[in-house]
Amino acid sequence: MKRLDPRTKAGLGAAMALCSAWPSVASAGCGWLDVNGDDVQVAKVAAGKPRVYFVIDRIFKAQCPAAGPICQGKTYLVPGDVVVTGKREGAFVCAGFVNTRGSTTIGWFPAAALAPLPASEREPSDWVGHWSAPEQDIAIKAAAGGMLHVSGDATWGMGDKWRRENGAVHIGQVKGTVRPAGGVVAFTEGDDKTLPYNAGDEDACSIRMVRRGPYLLARDNNKCGGLNVSFTGFYRRK
Known part of the structure; x- marks a missing residue:
């Protein structure tokens, strides 16, 4: 074989x-x-x-x-x-x-x-870049005062020709500005501002990310988009 x-x-x-x-x-x-x-x-x-x-x-x-x-x-x-x-x-x-x-x-x-x-990715600059996984993209940019601006788009069903042709692809987005803490970037989306990870409405989108070697690992709460859409994944910088 x-x-x-x-x-x-x-x-x-x-x-x-x-x-x-x-x-x-x-x-x-x-x-x-x-x-x-x-x-x-x-x-x-x-x-x-x-x-x-x-x-x-x-x-x-x-x-x-x-x-x-x-x-x-x-x-x-x-x-x-x-x-x-x-x-x-x-x-x-x-x-x-x-x-x-x-x-x-x-x-x-x-x-x-x-x-x-060593897990040495502790500086804000270590996070900056365009991170990609199948049907998932996360862009991280440096912001003032050591903050990071995170924005992402994800889909479900994009690989299915029928779904693409019939408008049945589900989409999702995530957005926030946050400071890394202890090698972790985590936040919840608020109505008009970024909230701490454990704050916000129970239906709000929350995401937690860590950097290891060449990778970005993310896990969300399955509330960052349409049905089956998730930012949970294992990303590599483009």
Whole structure:
């Protein structure tokens, strides 16, 4: 079977994808990397083997995740690739990778193959840029006094020809001006101003973001647009 390179292909494809915010999922057990500040780390695939493969989760094979060919996935990374990491299970850590085209792979990965990197993105300038994920865009610009202006657009159904032709694509927007705090950008949209993350009406759009390595991770409250529209995702700077 042909191996899939996540740097040029879109993960494991629809057959193994879950109904989550992530475009493709290598492992059901870690299909989500939580956006909780220091809970998300960044690491680099260390020198050694020319390819290191993601590992299958137990939802697909009861004996996995485990070492050996029976649990070896189809996607791999190479030395120097940078991932974000979350929870750990035995010898494996939940890792996420986005290639330069925006294709995402998240799954169990051998922890011994990763070298931790410092989470050094703490300055306002570290956030500035145009961040993109499938059907999601977030632009962050510097504002006066160390503030950041955040604006984003997201859609659901844009990849469906019928929805595009029949005006059935759902849209959403997010906008706010906020100061980063503790390596996190988080806010709630108010009627005429940006509110703290835990403030505002229960139906207001709230979003929380962290920066790790080359990535921006975001999670919203599913109230930032039409049905199924979300800014929750794993972004890379354009």
